[in-house]
Amino acid sequence: MIQIDDKILSLDILQKHFCCDLAKCHGSCCVQGQSGAPLTQDEVLILEDIIKKITPFLKPEGIKSIKEQGVATIDGDGDVVTPLIDGKECAYCIEENGVSLCAIEKAWLNKKIDFRKPISCHLYPIRVKSYTSFIGLNYDQWDVCEPARKLGIKQNIPVYKCLKDAITRAYGKEFYQQIEDAARLLENEGDE
Numbered sequence: 001m002i003q004i005d006d007k008i009l010s011l012d013i014l015q016k017h018f019c020c021d022l023a024k025c026h027g028s029c030c031v032q033g034q035s036g037a038p039l040t041q042d043e044v045l046i047l048e049d050i051i052k053k054i055t056p057f058l059k060p061e062g063i064k065s066i067k068e069q070g071v072a073t074i075d076g077d078g079d080v081v082t083p084l085i086d087g088k089e090c091a092y093c094i095e096e097n098g099v100s101l102c103a104i105e106k107a108w109l110n111k112k113i114d115f116r117k118p119i120s121c122h123l124y125p126i127r128v129k130s131y132t133s134f135i136g137l138n139y140d141q142w143d144v145c146e147p148a149r150k151l152g153i154k155q156n157i158p159v160y161k162c163l164k165d166a167i168t169r170a171y172g173k174e175f176y177q178q179i180e181d182a183a184r185l186l187e188n189e190g191d192e
Helices: 041-057 062-068 103-107 119-123 143-155 166-170 175-192
Strands: 002-004 007-009 093-096 101-103 126-130 135-139
Touching: 007 062, 007 175, 041 103, 093 103, 093 119, 101 103, 119 126, 119 166, 166 175
Parallel strands: 007 135
Antiparallel strands: 002 007, 093 101, 126 135
């Protein structure tokens, strides 16, 4: 583990490899699992405000789930998450050419909204947990992401580099630079 400001990061974020391979995983992270994507209270408010602009990008089942459950729901652990369709995929999940994608991000790419997608989705496979005096960032190694780990190794892309945009969005350019500096220091220590 390393500490940067009030954040404690798993060394796996700096030393393991990852690069999404949608051609192989088909966006399984949006479909599998037992709960929706974690949301912040601010994100719930944003989704409530922009849902009408996202709706044209949703599939009918997603629209139905959001109408029934709201833009967010509480899961079995008491966490605020995206609603699911029939207890399975995320209500914001859409399919294109056999790949599951995010309708929120699709609306963002089409310049209909300014919100890209929930930060928990953007940061994945980094999972964030807030504690009283620090924020923990851990690398979640889910079996559906095996193709991403293989591609990351093949292309020599560490987790943090794959997630540069997401990390910068969540914590700023300076924080990302500190991660790069820490990774360089660790690499130099390994060379000695």
